[in-house]
Amino acid sequence: MATDTATIYEAPAALLEELPVKACYVGPEAASRLATFLSERGVQRVLLVLDENTRTAGAHVLVPALESKNITITEFSYPAEIFEATDTEANKVSEAAAGMDAVIGLGAGTLSDLAKQAGTLNKIPCVLFPTAASMNGYTSGIVALKVRGLKRTQTCIPALGVFADPEVVSTAPQRMVAAGVADFLSKCSSNTDWQVSHHLRDVFFTDRPRKLVGDVQDRIFENAGAIGAGNPAAIGIAMEALLTSGFGMVIAGSSAPASGGEHLISHFIDMKHALEGIPNDLHGAQVGVATIYTLGLWEKILALKPDDIDVEACIAAQPTEAQIKEWVFEDWGDKVGAEVWPQWLEKQLDADGLRHEITLFKNRLSDIRKDLETDFRPPQKVSDCIAACGGPVTAEELYAPAEVFHHAKGRARYLRNRFTVLDLAAELGLS
Numbered sequence: 001m002a003t004d005t006a007t008i009y010e011a012p013a014a015l016l017e018e019l020p021v022k023a024c025y026v027g028p029e030a031a032s033r034l035a036t037f038l039s040e041r042g043v044q045r046v047l048l049v050l051d052e053n054t055r056t057a058g059a060h061v062l063v064p065a066l067e068s069k070n071i072t073i074t075e076f077s078y079p080a081e082i083f084e085a086t087d088t089e090a091n092k093v094s095e096a097a098a099g100m101d102a103v104i105g106l107g108a109g110t111l112s113d114l115a116k117q118a119g120t121l122n123k124i125p126c127v128l129f130p131t132a133a134s135m136n137g138y139t140s141g142i143v144a145l146k147v148r149g150l151k152r153t154q155t156c157i158p159a160l161g162v163f164a165d166p167e168v169v170s171t172a173p174q175r176m177v178a179a180g181v182a183d184f185l186s187k188c189s190s191n192t193d194w195q196v197s198h199h200l201r202d203v204f205f206t207d208r209p210r211k212l213v214g215d216v217q218d219r220i221f222e223n224a225g226a227i228g229a230g231n232p233a234a235i236g237i238a239m240e241a242l243l244t245s246g247f248g249m250v251i252a253g254s255s256a257p258a259s260g261g262e263h264l265i266s267h268f269i270d271m272k273h274a275l276e277g278i279p280n281d282l283h284g285a286q287v288g289v290a291t292i293y294t295l296g297l298w299e300k301i302l303a304l305k306p307d308d309i310d311v312e313a314c315i316a317a318q319p320t321e322a323q324i325k326e327w328v329f330e331d332w333g334d335k336v337g338a339e340v341w342p343q344w345l346e347k348q349l350d351a352d353g354l355r356h357e358i359t360l361f362k363n364r365l366s367d368i369r370k371d372l373e374t375d376f377r378p379p380q381k382v383s384d385c386i387a388a389c390g391g392p393v394t395a396e397e398l399y400a401p402a403e404v405f406h407h408a409k410g411r412a413r414y415l416r417n418r419f420t421v422l423d424l425a426a427e428l429g430l431s
Ligand SMILES: [Zn+2]
Pocket: 135, 136, 183, 258, 259, 263, 283, 287
């Protein structure tokens, strides 16, 4: 078990050579390394994006480190991190960053996304000093911004450096850390979705993201109790897991290794939150409960035998296009529905397409099962780990309404053109 906070992770030089990120470090020297990194690149003026909570968590180590290198700091400060990253907020931060040499995000998901977007729009480096091991976006080239009420991921220039101090990160609320662990573990399902979409729909797949993550998943399972107890070194491992998972998305060129059907369920709740004001929960908290559900679907799918699958009966049981259209507009209304509907049309199959896909699945089932074993973990194992870290494992434990979560299990597949286990399970008549 992890006991001290020596350097926990440092991205190897060979990896950094092929990535846009040029430094990635988890350990006690994070603030001074960040300051040196900027100073060596001639940075003299920075915009520091933070809020009052993250100021308390990390400014006392970060600010003196920057000052010791004579870097001038201009703050862009929010009262508290309870808002959402929208394109309007990103534009405000971006305007403040004009004329700066770099932008620093001191915070978790929202503040990091705003800093990344401000760096991208101004074509200046962005570096991050995370305050919570709560999500895997620190090293990714993706920001989640709400545009006209619809939360969409869009590409950005990734942070040039990410420096995480375990002592700082471990001051975040336990629920945030558990959410980060759950977001990381969602890859047990999302990577499985991705690989099967390669088998069935010829989607590009590479196992490099999996290799990058290495053995950190095992260390997360081993250290779940210590993470739950707030041990900084163990929380540093959670941070390592999230950072390497972000690299995987950069290498894959999409969020596919870390975002499958379980993320669609979470997006469904977030969109209902935006449109109807229902409460929602932390991204990773929702994703974790959804992952336990989608791993349950995978468990049922992988237990099938080819002879169990009656292709024609499966096709006959599918809802009609008219029925699905009614559901989409019932869930989202005219305005958002008009943006959602084309997403579904891009991946929907007619009867012949379904016949081909289900038959292909049937014929390749033993190969698929073998391939998927690498990523798939039983839902109970993932649930036990999230619970040990202090996170929710049932819909009823989420701050979001349980009935919305349960409704999303059937309807979230219509939100996005990406093929996921939600589609495969529906095609096979499983829920
Ligand atoms: Zn996520």
